[in-house]
Amino acid sequence: MKVFATRVIPAAGLELLEKAGHTVIQWAEPRELTTDERINFCKESDALLFAGGNKIDRPLLEHCRHMKVIGLLSVGYDNVDLKAATELGIQITNTPGVLSNATADTAFLLMLSVARKAFYQHKRILKGEWGFSTPTANLGIDVEGKTLGIWGLGNIGYVMAQRCKAAFGMNIIYHNRNRNEDAEINLQARYVSFEELLQQSDVLSVHASLTHETTNKFNMEVFRQMKPTAIFINAARGGIHNETDLIAAIEDGVIWGAGLDVTNPEPMQPDNPLLQMPTVAVLPHIGSATLETRNAMARVAAENIIAALAGRPVLNPVNHLYAL
Ligand SMILES: NC(=O)C1=CN([C@@H]2O[C@H](COP(=O)(O)OP(=O)(O)OC[C@H]3O[C@@H](n4cnc5c(N)ncnc54)[C@H](OP(=O)(O)O)[C@@H]3O)[C@@H](O)[C@H]2O)C=CC1
Numbered sequence: 445m446k447v448f449a450t451r452v453i454p455a456a457g458l459e460l461l462e463k464a465g466h467t468v469i470q471w472a473e474p475r476e477l478t479t480d481e482r483i484n485f486c487k488e489s490d491a492l493l494f495a496g497g498n499k500i501d502r503p504l505l506e507h508c509r510h511m512k513v514i515g516l517l518s519v520g521y522d523n524v525d526l527k528a529a530t531e532l533g534i535q536i537t538n539t540p541g542v543l544s545n546a547t548a549d550t551a552f553l554l555m556l557s558v559a560r561k562a563f564y565q566h567k568r569i570l571k572g573e574w575g576f577s578t579p580t581a582n583l584g585i586d587v588e589g590k591t592l593g594i595w596g597l598g599n600i601g602y603v604m605a606q607r608c609k610a611a612f613g614m615n616i617i618y619h620n621r622n623r624n625e626d627a628e629i630n631l632q633a634r635y636v637s638f639e640e641l642l643q644q645s646d647v648l649s650v651h652a653s654l655t656h657e658t659t660n661k662f663n664m665e666v667f668r669q670m671k672p673t674a675i676f677i678n679a680a681r682g683g684i685h686n687e688t689d690l691i692a693a694i695e696d697g698v699i700w701g702a703g704l705d706v707t708n709p710e711p712m713q714p715d716n717p718l719l720q721m722p723t724v725a726v727l728p729h730i731g732s733a734t735l736e737t738r739n740a741m742a743r744v745a746a747e748n749i750i751a752a753l754a755g756r757p758v759l760n761p762v763n764h765l766y767a768l
């Protein structure tokens with residue numbers, strides 16, 4: 445059968461699909477597909493491997509109603525109209541677990557980069573501003589022994605907490621809608637209210653999914669409840685924080701700084717004021733972007749598609765999550 449991939453996909457996934465006898469058409473051009481191109485590829489294909497691109501909305505899904513499956517090369521499923529897909533009988537699958545370590549590493553990298561103003565210091569050297577050093581210049585803050593607050597302690601949040609506890613003896617507090625017993629037992633993570641999470645966290649790392657409940661959650665009202673020395677990390681989705689409020693919160697000293705792997709919109713424009721701030725580190729949504737992890741994700745996405753096309757149950761269905 446024919447599988448259309450919206451980008452060139454990692455070799456491990458391609459090999460699996462081809463070994464299963466499927467033909468994979470990959471979009472290799474360095475530009476987004478037009479709406480018509482997307483529709484035409486979907487019409488001609490039996491499955492879609494979504495590896496990036498514009499939202500999979502109802503109008504596109506209407507042209508995919510013959511498909512058994514759309515395999516996402518991501519854990520996030522906020523870019524798909526799950527309700528429409530479910531109504532049209534199309535299974536949507538994702539790639540949980542295999543990218544948790546790499547994505548948590550990115551959050552960890554951002555945390556230290558903000559604490560030590562690393563991206564800013566790098567820019568100073570590039571501009572020839574290494575200059576005259578004094579004991580009171582270029583100071584960052586320690587994270588050793590501080591409190592890490594996780595908002596959305598699931599697969600990735602757990603690894604972030606694990607790494608921060610092991611590396612820096614950080615105290616872990618978290619807030620979810622449900623308790624995470626594993627984290628409470630293994631990491632001595634303490635469940636707190638959202639308000640307490642804001643008040644107590646020295647580093648607040650967001651790892652919740654983007655839903656109608658989490659959209660714009662971190663706004664000025666929320667930043668005002670955080671410590672003036674707090675570091676805000678978002679390696680989940682840009683829609684979870686309000687960018688205008690985040691800029692003002694850092695400029696006005698409401699919080700110390702922010703580390704972002706995700707922005708809203710993406711890509712972030714080069715004239716964005718956040719990019720000039722000493723206590724800000726921004727990455728271009730590379731949370732899971734390691735060779736090993738992207739191959740593992742491609743394998744999972746391919747296995748889901750192969751299962752669905754063979755009429756077997758898929759491993760990672762997400763259709764049921766549309767009501768969240
Ligand atoms: N930067 C990047 O490249 C990447 C980003 N991501 C993003 O990270 C997200 C998390 O991934 P992963 O850890 O695998 O997912 P999980 O589903 O394992 O974890 C998500 C956590 O968020 C919590 N959560 C959801 N809604 C809320 C809410 N309203 N309030 C508080 N907590 C909430 C859930 O707990 P509960 O249900 O109990 O509330 C759950 O513990 C993805 O959805 C994706 O958007 C993922 C991979 C890479």
Ligand SMILES: O=CC(=O)O
Binds near residue numbers: 731732
């Ligand atoms: O953002 C990446 C994902 O896997 O979700």
